[in-house]
Amino acid sequence: MGVEVSVEGLTKSFGSQKIWEDVTFTLPEGEVSALLGPSGTGKSVFLKSLIGLLRPERGKIIIDGTDILQCTAKELYEIRKLFGVLFQDGALFGSMDLYDNVAFPLREHTRKSESEIRDIVMEKLELTGLTGAEGKLPGEISGGMRKRAGLARALVLDPEIILVDEPDSGLDPVRTTYLAQLLIDINAQIDATILIVTHNINLARTVPDNLGMLYRKNLVMFGPREVLLTSEEPSVRQFLRGSKLGPIGMSEEKDDAQMRQEQAHAEAGHNDGSPGEDEVKGVPPQMQPTPGSPQRQGELRREKRVAEMLVTLPPEAQEAIRAEWAARGHGNGRSTAAATRDSAPADPTPTASATTAAEPATTPAHAATPGGASPSGLDDHYGSDQN
Ligand SMILES: Nc1ncnc2c1ncn2[C@@H]1O[C@H](COP(=O)(O)OP(=O)(O)OP(=O)(O)O)[C@@H](O)[C@H]1O
Secondary structure (H helix, E strand, O other): OOOOEEEEEEEEEEOOEEEEEEEEEEEOOOOEEEEEOOOOOOHHHHHHHHOOOOOOOEEEEEEOOEEOOOOOHHHHHHHHOOEEEEOOOOOOOOOOOHHHHHHHHHHHHOOOOHHHHHHHHHHHHHHOOOOOOOOOOHHHOOHHHHHHHHHHHHHOOOOOEEEEEOOOOOOOHHHHHHHHHHHHHHHHHHOOEEEEEOOOHHHHHHOOOEEEEEEOOEEEEEEEHHHHHOOOOHHHHHHHHOOOOOOEOOOOEOOHHHHHHHHHHHHOOOOOOOOOHHHOOOOOOOOOOOOOOOOOHHHHHHHHHHHHHHHHOOHHHHHHHHHHHHHHOOOHHHHHHHHHOOOOOOOOOOOOOOOOOOEOOEEOHHHHOOOOOOOOOHHHHHOOOOO
């Protein structure tokens, strides 16, 4: 089962450049979460911090009960074994065929025999739809296949936390949906905690249990998906609509004059290409595991967890949550929700801490990376700094 990842008061700077500060939230065990944010807001820096490649100057990152900012190098090595990381480009060794790429972490970090390794590699290749392609070199296959091979490699050491960096980059929308389905199916099968960093609005709206957003050097919000998807917070609303209207500009925050001018253009009928209000309104149904998959244990735990916090959420989010439970017609959250309905005032402006739900980040760091010198091999891909 996946483990909880809890981040408390985390602050990271490079020299005098503050990336984000006082970030606090929890990735709940076995749930799927997505972290959004405009380019340059420090999402990748956050992922690197979770796996111990970057060192925030303040705060805690508690993984399976251990604060990785305080622990020894040996403890960090052990914690990194809990992670599987899917990098944007798959991060495969160009000179190795897919079989050897996927087998790499097993050969590097376990004492398994070649026949045991073969069973595991072939199982993961089948899971990711790559049976028959094991003899191909990364340069001979498509970007989507490379992503799936990267995922197969991230899974061979049975990660409890899976981190996915922009799963849609370089993929067409259809392949992005297949990859998202694979992540949900894997979550159903192994109950790993999953954190996805993405810009893809459709993926953010339909795949995760929880959403968070980084902006203005802060975690603007983090909580159940329904909270962000119904939020009127200007940056969240703008981002989830992919609209020009709002505080987020091309390279930095807009000033009031620019916002007023764009608003006037919109009111005068200018079409800026943003999706229509109806296309992105409300909370779409969440992606479910492929029929025949096990029930997602994370979903069951989430239902109970969200039921307990339901009355603290904004009314629109409560309504969306109840509607989804009613549509699915299952789970103990449904009855708990009914029991607590209208029994307490909602907080109309939830903050990250108010809506915080514990969520995890996963990926066996070493499993996902080709390098062998570092405990996980992650350093070789991302580069490690001790800033
Ligand atoms: N090792 C580093 N040294 C100095 N600055 C860095 C380092 N790594 C990242 N940065 C800076 O941190 C900021 C955030 O970068 P990051 O890549 O995390 O953003 P992001 O939100 O993932 O962006 P994108 O969505 O475009 O991938 C950028 O200004 C970047 O230049």
